[in-house]
Amino acid sequence: MTQTLFKLIVKGTYSSLTSKWILGYIMAFTSLSLTFSHLGLLGLGTVGFRAYSGALAGIINLNLYIVPLISTVTASLSIVSEREQGTLEFHLSLPITRSELVMAKALTTILAIVIATMLGYGISSWYLMFVLTELDLLILLKILAATLLMVFAFVGLGTLITVIASSRFAALAASIALWIFLAMIYEMALMALVMVLRLSAADLWLLMILNPLEASRLLMIYSVDPAMTFLGELGHFLVREAGEWFVYPLIAMPLVYGVACLLAGLYIFRNIDL
C-alpha cells in the first residue's frame, strides 16, 4: 500500500500544482497576501508592531475565506472529474486499490495546497521581513500550522463530496454551498442564537468548535493574542475557565473532521458500484 500510495502522490502532486484551480489559487493568495502586507505597512505611514498586526489580521481573514474554498473545491472535483471524463476506469484497471486512489487524491490535494499556501506566506514574510521579530515569525508559523489543519479538514469534506457527487457540477455546487454555510451563514446564525437564546459563553464556545473553520479562526486568534482579548467575554471565559487547555479541542476538531470525512469517503468509494 505505502509504495503505491507514494508513487501516486509523487505523480499526482505535479499534476495538481499545474491544475488551473491551484494555479489560480497561488496567484490570488500570493497577490492578496502581498497586498494586505503592503497595506498593513502603509497603514500608519510607518513600520512597527501596529502595522504588522494589521497585515496579520488581513492574512488571517484571507486564510479563513480562501483556503477552505480552494481546499473543498479541489478535493470535491478530484474523483468525480475522473469518473465524468471516463479516466477512472483506466486508473482502476491498474494495480491500485480504491482506497489507495482516494487517499492519493486527498493527500495530493493537501500537499499541493500546502505548497501553494507556503509560497504565499513565504512571499509575505519576505515582504514583512524588516518589521518581523523572532516572536512575530513564531506567530506567523503558528498561523501557518492552523491553516494546514484547516486544509486537512476541508480536503476531508471535499473528498466526501467527490465520492458521492454524481457530476462535476453537483460537486462544485455542493462544495461552494458548504463553504458559504461554514464561512458566512454559520457565524451569522451563531450571532443570532446568542441574541435570541442568550447563550452562555460555554455554549457559544461549544457551537463554535463544531465548525472546523471557526475552530481554526480561534486558533489563529490565539496565535496572535494568547490572552484572547479580541474575543471579549468569550475570550475571558476561555482563558479563565480552561487556561491553555482550550487550545487542544481547537487543534483536535479540524483533525477529527479531516479523519472522519476521509474514512467515510474511503468506505463509500470502496463499496460504491461504478
Add this chain to the structure above:
Amino acid sequence: MYAIELEGVSKRFAGRPALENVSLRVDKGSSVLLVGTNGAGKSTLLRCVLGIIGFTGSITVHGLDVRRYGKEVRRMVGYVPQNVRFGENATVEYVVDYVSDLKGVDVYLEEVLAPLGLEKLAGARVGSLSGGMRQRLAISLALIGDPQILLLDEPFNNLDPMAKNVVAEILRRKVEEGKTVVVSSHTISGLIHSFDVVAVLRGGRLVRVLEASEAVEMVKPVYRIHVQTDNGWRTYTTDDLFEKLKELVEMGFDVKNAWIEEPDAEEMLRAIGG
C-alpha cells in the same frame, strides 16, 4: 488451475440484468474471442474479471479471488477498455511512465511504443491523438510488464487494416508464449482464425462456447480485399482475413489503404447463436 474461472456471475445495472449466471473457464495459454451484439454484456464481464465493478457469483484469476485480491489480479492482467480515456493534457511518455511505475516494472519508452508505431509520439499530448492512435497507445500500455493475461475490449476499433494485422500478430505471439488472451468484439469478422475458443454472449447470458474451427465451419466467412497496385485495384478472396493481409504485406502491397469487403457481421453472429 484455470487462468480465469467464472462461476454463476451475475450483474445488474439499475435493476436491469447485464450478466446472468455466467460460468466460463479459460485455460492458461488459450485465446478466447468473446462475441455478442452491443449490450450483450461483454464489457461488463471483462470489468467484473478485473474487479472494477461489483458482481454476484465468483471469479478467480490464476486461483486468486478477484474481490479479495483485486490488486494482485490487476498486476497480472493487461487491459484495454472499450472507451480509451487518459488525461487529455498528459503526454504519451507520462502515461507510459505512470503505468509502468504502478505495475512496478522498468521499461524503455521505445520498447513500449515501437511495436505499434508510436515511437515518434512520445512527447505528444494524449488529447492531440486520433482515435486509432489512442487505441494503439492503450494496447501498448496493456502490454507493459508482459502480463500473464490480456483482456482486450474491442481492441480493433478505430484501427486501420495494417494496425489490425499488427495487433493480431502480437496477440498470436503472446498465445505462443503461453499467455492467456481474451478479446471481446461485437463482430467476429476477420477474427475467428486467430483464437482457440469462441464464447457467445446474448442478453447477458453465455449461450455458447465452441472451438474456433467449429465456428469457422458454421460461419464460412468470405472476405474480399481490394488492394491498389500500379495497374489499378486487385481483389483477393479469403476466409482468413489476417493471414491474407500478412501474406499481402509480405508480397509488398500497401494494405494500409486496402478496402476490405467483410461478410455481413450480424449474419455471422446469428450463425453461431449470437
